Amino acid sequence: MHLFDRKMELVSYLEGERKKNRTLGLVPTMGALHTGHLSLVKKALSENDLVVVSIFVNPTQFDKKDDLDKYPRSLERDIDLLKTVSKKIVVFAPTVDEIYGDQVKSESYEFDGLDKVMEGEFRAGHFDGVGTIVELLLRTVAPNKAYFGEKDFQQLQIIRKMAEIKKLPYTIIGCPIEREPHGLAMSSRNERLSKTTREQAGFIHDTLQTAKSKFGTESATTIADWVKSEFKKNPVFNLEYFEITDEATLTPMLKKQDNQKYRAFIAVYADGVRLIDNLRLN
Structure with missing residues (x-):
């Protein structure tokens, strides 16, 4: 397993791998890895010769500094966990300075309204931050395929839109949600x-x-x-939003159409922790 914290060193190494006609997969993460992340890595390994796992807590996608400060960081543990999966993994764990230099700010994107609902409504600037780091990782790694979990389904759709708008020639793969035994969507x-x-x-x-x-x-x-009404009966969980939307456009469902796919989205607070989940309905 190789570990890089510099973009140019990573790029140089990957260029050598491409000359050997090896295909590359990318799994972007913010670390604190769990079984859900490992399922993405295993999927990527099954479809590529080599997989890059990025580990970077991206400050520009946090709308609250307290949430950023509390986000778990465990690089050594993450690396040990990845070693149990395969040796065909390259870890990219840059510093904030390496990614942003002396100006930590996100680019501005137009996501055709995908960013204006649900998470976008409650987390100002979040998706600009997501778009910024994912675009940078895609351009740096230049993978054949990049893998994202469907737990963050709105984010997945926005990344697909960003790749389309920017004409990035990388295949974006969505992977099923991994759940804990009682059904909670896995999350750091x-x-x-x-x-x-x-x-x-x-x-x-x-x-x-x-x-x-x-x-x-x-x-x-x-x-x-x-x-x-169900959440009002349960004092442990505080509902932030529940929406049923068209899966492709993320616009709220007004009248059900037979040829459309719909998905339910939810955001909840518990113990001061914000949890999200979603489920396809048809």
Whole structure:
């Protein structure tokens, strides 16, 4: 396994690998790796000769400094975990200065409205930060394929849009959500939950599953009202939003169309930790 913290050193190494006709996969992460991340890495390894895993807590996608400061960092543990998966992994773990120099700010993007709803509504500037770091990683690594988890489905759609707008010739692959035994979507933030709250957090996924069962016969407004009432009954979890949207455009569903795919999105606070999840409905 190779570890790089400088862009130019990484680029030089990867150019040598390309001369050997090796295909490259990219798995961007912010570290604090868990089984969900490893599933992305394994998927990438199954489809490429070599995989680059980036580990970088990107400051420009955090709208709250407190959230950035509390984000778990565990580079040595992450590397040890990746070693258990394969030796065909290259780790890129740059510093903030290496990525941004002396000016830590994001680029400005037009995502055709994909960034104006849900996460975009509640996290100002978040997706500009995401677009900035992902574009930089894609251009630096120049992978054949890049892999992202569907837990951040809105982010996945925005990355696809960014690649389309910027005409980046890299295939963006979405991978299924990995869940804890009780249904909670795997996330590095889960480590900040108390043991009791974490055990109860299957409530979020259970609610989505019931919303899915209601989707065939009830309106989006009726389902949303039901979700809100369920969370009001549960003092452990504070609902920030619940939305049913068109999967492609992320626009709220007004009237169900037979040829459209729909997905439910949810954001919840528990123990001061923000948790997100989503589920395809049809």
